[in-house]
Amino acid sequence: MLDPLIYLFRRVFRNIRQSPVLCSAAVGTVAVALTILAFFSLIVINVQSLAAHWSEEIQIVAYLEREPSPARLKQWRASIEEMPEVAAVLYVDQQEALRRFKSRLGSDSDLLEGFGAEILPASLEISLREQYRTRESAETVVGRLRHNPELAEFNYGQDWLERFEAFLELLRFGAVVLGIFLLFAALFIVANTIKLTLYARRDELEIMALVGATSWFIKIPFLLEGALQGALGALLALIGALALFQLFLRQGLVALLSVSGGDQVVFLVWQQQLMLVCTGILLGLVGSVLSLRKFVRI
């Protein structure tokens, strides 16, 4: 059992030794393609996870025409809290609104000198239960609240969320298209590189077939070689992506998404890393299969 296995690996390494340049070209191609792929995946994954994080903070602010009587307020709160989506309702009166505004203005709060609390509306801050913190749920709740004419205006970041979701969708779509394109380009180049190595060894393939080698006996070392090149390329891509992430991407994303500290910007988790290596192996294997079909005919 061990003997054929040793023989098989000897053949694989002999093949690699015989054409180191072509072999490096195949590894390099996989590495470059997968590095770019990993780079874009990192952007999409991080932007997406931060978006998910932001949407967790979604809450509805309903602005009131005028401050309600305590009895009215109590009644409203009770009816809103009854809704299944709603976790809590906080009433912010005009005084509190002014105080908040002032504290937000910080050192510029003296701009509000001379203005009374009446310039700001009172509001109800409605936070949603965790499973309902989506735009759709927020819209449902707002839809019901609109029946109350006293509630003048609603804000749940709808415009911004819509635009951000569209951007995210575009980013995701772009990454998928680019990913497919890159994978096909890599596959094409890997297949052609392997075809070149096979062409360089066509005499050997012919003689193998003539002395009675089965088709699998001929193919398996080349398939293994392809898989090995793919795996090696993927490992290099991981290292490349990690380097790019540490050097540029982390700072870039922190600045772009205005995340403090950058702890929320993460590298690929081990499952994603494994997936990248498997993609590399698959690229090498499929590349080999495509070229072998042409060369090994018994």
Place this chain on the structure above:
Amino acid sequence: MIQLYNVCKTYQKDAASALHNLNLKIAKGDFVYITGPSGAGKSTLLKLLYCAEKPNRGQILVNGKNITRMGSSHVPQLRRHTGIVFQDFKLLESRTLFENVAFPLEVQGKKRFEISNKVYQTLKHVGLHGKLHKYPLQLSGGEQQRVAIARALVVDPLILLADEPTGNLDLEVTLEIFELFKKANARGTTVLLATHDQELIRRFPRRAIALENGQLVYDHTP
């Protein structure tokens, strides 16, 4: 050992057939020359016998098996009992003599000590056991052809097919090479030797079949 019934082979539609209605029987242990001018169909006949080509019509039986109906997965098994020698030797230049001759045994999955032993014996048989670790390009044409014959004989083939094996060699070397075929035949291997070297046929008379335009025109056993 080999039987051909109404075998036709055409390479391209509308082209002249390479073989036309060929009927032939070769007994086990025979030595047969296949002769005829270039393009007569000699190489095609050999290719059909080692399944590099399939006939368009007719049946071919080798060692009792109908190889025209054989699936491609059975071809390697047939070739393991068939030694093939070419005019251009077809040796692997990047491998030593030993590795070249060991190749068919490696393909068959033989054990390493078995391979070493057999390869050494076969190279000794062709008189090249002193050059085990040389590379083909370090040898003369005659020596390279002897390596190719050693590679064909190392598996103890039932049939030895040789396509113009002495075409590039001078008379002296041709005679040496021919001796190797004779020895193989003496050990029971059926030998088919395609050649247009009439001198060889005159010196060593054996059954000779002549092809012309893909048809059998002459079959003579001295």
